[in-house]
Amino acid sequence: MLLAIDIGNTNITIGRFEAGTLVARRALATVDGATADDVELLLDGVLRLDGGSLDAIDSIACASVVPSLTAAVESIATRREVPLISATAGNVPIPVRVDRPGEVGADRLVNALAAARLYGTPAVVVDFGTATTFDCVAADGAYVGGAIAPGLALGLDALAARTAKLPRIDLRTPERAIGRDTVSAMRSGTVLGYQALVAGLLTRVRTELADLAGVAPAEVQAILTGGLSAAPWAAALDGIRVIDPDLTLKGLAILHAELTGGQRLELGLP
Numbered sequence: 001m002l003l004a005i006d007i008g009n010t011n012i013t014i015g016r017f018e019a020g021t022l023v024a025r026r027a028l029a030t031v032d033g034a035t036a037d038d039v040e041l042l043l044d045g046v047l048r049l050d051g052g053s054l055d056a057i058d059s060i061a062c063a064s065v066v067p068s069l070t071a072a073v074e075s076i077a078t079r080r081e082v083p084l085i086s087a088t089a090g091n092v093p094i095p096v097r098v099d100r101p102g103e104v105g106a107d108r109l110v111n112a113l114a115a116a117r118l119y120g121t122p123a124v125v126v127d128f129g130t131a132t133t134f135d136c137v138a139a140d141g142a143y144v145g146g147a148i149a150p151g152l153a154l155g156l157d158a159l160a161a162r163t164a165k166l167p168r169i170d171l172r173t174p175e176r177a178i179g180r181d182t183v184s185a186m187r188s189g190t191v192l193g194y195q196a197l198v199a200g201l202l203t204r205v206r207t208e209l210a211d212l213a214g215v216a217p218a219e220v221q222a223i224l225t226g227g228l229s230a231a232p233w234a235a236a237l238d239g240i241r242v243i244d245p246d247l248t249l250k251g252l253a254i255l256h257a258e259l260t261g262g263q264r265l266e267l268g269l270p
Contacts, residue, residue: 003043003057004252005073006107007064009130010153011227014043015249016052020257022246024050027227032066036075043076054080059260061252063087063106085256093258095142107248108135109143111225114251116141119221119242122209126198127248128226128234130154134205139213147201152194152228159186173233195233202237223247 002017009030016024026046031038044054060077062084064070070086077084085091089101092109094116107127112135115123123137124146131154134147150158156169169186177192179185202222210217222240225247235243244250 001052001056001058002253002256003047003054003060004249004256005043005060005062005064006110006248006252007062007066007069007073008107009065011129012042012069013249014046015246015253016047016050016057017253020253022249022253024052025246025249026050030066030069033068034072036072036079039069039072040076057082059083059085059256061085061087061256063110063248063252065105065107083260085259087252087255091259092255094137095140097138097142097144104143105133108133108146110248110251110255111135112137112143112251114247114254115221115223117254118244118247118250119223121221122213122215122219123221123223124202124205124209125223125225125247126202126229128152128224128228128231132198132226134201136205136209138209139215144209144212147205149197149201152190155194156186156190159190171228171231173236191233195237198234199237202239206239 004015006013012028012030014026015022028042047053060082062073087106087110089096089104092113094113111125111127115125116137121137121141122139125135127133130151132149132151136144136146138144169183172187173191174184174187177188179188206217206220209220223242223244224234224240225244228234229243229245
C-alpha cells in the first residue's frame with residue numbers, strides 16, 4: 001500500500017493507492033512549521049476517515065515545496081521504517097532541460113512525468129494551485145520549462161486585503177463582462193480576467209511547444225489539474241483535452257513504480 005503526499009503552500013493532498021489503484025484521496029490545510037508529531041497525527045487521522053491507517057502503509061512517495069514539512073515526512077518515514085521517495089530533479093525519470101533543474105518544484109516535475117506517461121507528448125500541464133503553473137513537456141518526454149502566475153484565490157485575497165472597500169467574494173462566473181455593481185465587477189475582473197490570462201498563456205506555450213516538435217499547436221496535449229481545475233470557467237477554456245485533479249498523486253504513484261519496480265498505476269485507460 002502506497003501513500004502519496006503532495007505538499008503545497010496552501011494544501012496537503014494525500015492519496016492512498018492499493019495495488020496501483022487510487023482508493024482514497026483527502027486534502028488538509030498546510031501548516032508550515034508543524035512538527036513531525038503533528039504531521040503524523042494528521043496523516044493517520046485522515047487515513048482513518050477512509051478505513052486506512054499509517055500502520056498499513058508499505059511505502060511513501062512525496063512531492064513537497066515546503067522544506068519544514070518535507071523534513072517532517074522524512075522523520076516519520078525513518079521512525080516507522082517505511083521506505084520514502086521524495087521527488088527531485090535528480091530522481092524523476094525524465095530529462096530536465098532548464099538552466100537550474102534543482103530550482104524546479106517537485107510537483108511540477110511529477111506533473112510532467114504523469115502527463116508524459118498517461119496522456120502523451122508534447123504536452124502542457126496547467127496546475128491551478130496557490131500559483132498557477134504551466135509546465136511544458138517536449139515530444140521526447142523532457143521537462144523544458146514553463147510559466148508561473150499568481151493563483152486566482154491569491155489575487156482575490158490580495159484585493160480584499162490591500163483595499164479598503166473591496167469585499168471578499170465567491171468564485172462564480174459572471175454573465176456579463178461589464179459589472180453593474182462592485183461584486184459583479186470583481187467577478188468579471190477576476191474570473192473572466194483570469195480565464196483570459198490562462199487562455200492567452202496557454203496559446204503561446206502550445207505554439208512554442210508545437211514549433212519545437214514540428215507539429216500543429218492542436219496536437220499539443222493540454223491538461224488541467226489542481227484545486228480549481230474542475231471549475232466551470234476552467235472547463236470552458238479552448239483546447240483542453242484532459243481535466244485530471246489527481247494528476248500529481250498519480251505522478252507520485254508512477255514515480256514510485258518506476259523507481260522501485262512496484263505496482264503500476266491502474267487507470268482503465270485504452
